[in-house]
Amino acid sequence: MKIIEEGTRGVALAPERGKVPVVFEYRDLTLDSGLVVRDVLVGVAEDTREVVTVPAQSTPRIRLARQAAKEETFSVRIPLELNDVLWGVCYELGANPTKFNSALIRFYLHEATDDREMARRLKKLSTASLAGRASKTKLTLRSDASLLARVKQVEERDGVSRSELVRGAVLAAKEDVFDRPRKQRLAQLRAIAEAV
Amino acid sequence: MSFTAAKRALLAALEAGDIQHEAREVLSEKNLLAVGDVSVEEVIAVVRRARGHDYSTSPHHWNADTEVHLLRPIVDGTSWYVKAYFLEEPAGTAVFISVHR
Numbered sequence: 001m002k003i004i005e006e007g008t009r010g011v012a013l014a015p016e017r018g019k020v021p022v023v024f025e026y027r028d029l030t031l032d033s034g035l036v037v038r039d040v041l042v043g044v045a046e047d048t049r050e051v052v053t054v055p056a057q058s059t060p061r062i063r064l065a066r067q068a069a070k071e072e073t074f075s076v077r078i079p080l081e082l083n084d085v086l087w088g089v090c091y092e093l094g095a096n097p098t099k100f101n102s103a104l105i106r107f108y109l110h111e112a113t114d115d116r117e118m119a120r121r122l123k124k125l126s127t128a129s130l131a132g133r134a135s136k137t138k139l140t141l142r143s144d145a146s147l148l149a150r151v152k153q154v155e156e157r158d159g160v161s162r163s164e165l166v167r168g169a170v171l172a173a174k175e176d177v178f179d180r181p182r183k184q185r186l187a188q189l190r191a192i193a194e195a196v
Numbered sequence: 197m198s199f200t201a202a203k204r205a206l207l208a209a210l211e212a213g214d215i216q217h218e219a220r221e222v223l224s225e226k227n228l229l230a231v232g233d234v235s236v237e238e239v240i241a242v243v244r245r246a247r248g249h250d251y252s253t254s255p256h257h258w259n260a261d262t263e264v265h266l267l268r269p270i271v272d273g274t275s276w277y278v279k280a281y282f283l284e285e286p287a288g289t290a291v292f293i294s295v296h297r
């Protein structure tokens with residue numbers, strides 16, 4: 001990859017004006033969707049200061065910014081007891097709680113979109129008495145839009161709400177870590193705990 | 197510039213990473229190479245598959261001296277549109293205007 005340094009001068013084509021001298025600078029770059037990507041190396045026309053070219057080295061940054069923009073957050077209300085379960089799982093696996101909760105729930109939701117048995121398991125667990133207690137706390141989770149779209153299909157297919165799937169996921173983690181631990185599933189959860 | 201010369205120069209620029217993307221204050225997300233939705237390797241494969249009948253050329257409307265190269269090959273059933281020019285003829289940095297399917 002050719003790396004251009006800030007301050008490098010060159011030429012580029014500018015609208016209606018043809019070849020113009022440019023200087024490469026780190027600037028905020030606006031995409032035509034309106035998304036603004038911070039601190040991207042761009043070629044700026046020296047006279048008008050408009051952005052006229054973007055070098056290849058800026059593409060990974062633009063790509064990541066677009067992916068992050070596609071991520072969504074969603075919130076579900078859960079009983080305080082389920083929150084304690086999440087803390088317990090987190091503690092048991094030695095995970096960073098700020099990121100692990102989302103990753104753990106995403107894992108089970110992903111499994112439910114891939115495997116109907118898991119979807120049925122989460123639905124069944126969501127009817128357990130612990131999941132049915134008054135929901136007094138809000139759990140905010142990050143996810144990507146494609147997973148949420150697939151979860152939506154599970155909701156419609158199996159007649160279960162997203163909140164129920166999340167409550168079921170918390171109880172599935174409780175079973176898999178504390179109540180009926182299985183080697184393979186524990187290894188998966190430990191790998192997630194280490195990765196976040 | 198002939199089709200063969202344009203193809204060779206495009207491949208050389210892509211393989212060297214000597215590429216830029218045209219912007220008009222904002223960057224068009226239709227340029228899938230610029231935003232990372234397609235990789236340099238994918239575009240190299242598309243350019244390699246292009247034949248003479250997939251190629252056309254026209255002057256850039258911002259600068260008549262700059263020749264714009266358009267490749268529209270069909271690769272594995274997908275129509276590609278690759279539009280680029282060189283800042284310095286006959287080769288050098290390739291500037292992509294658009295890369296999309």
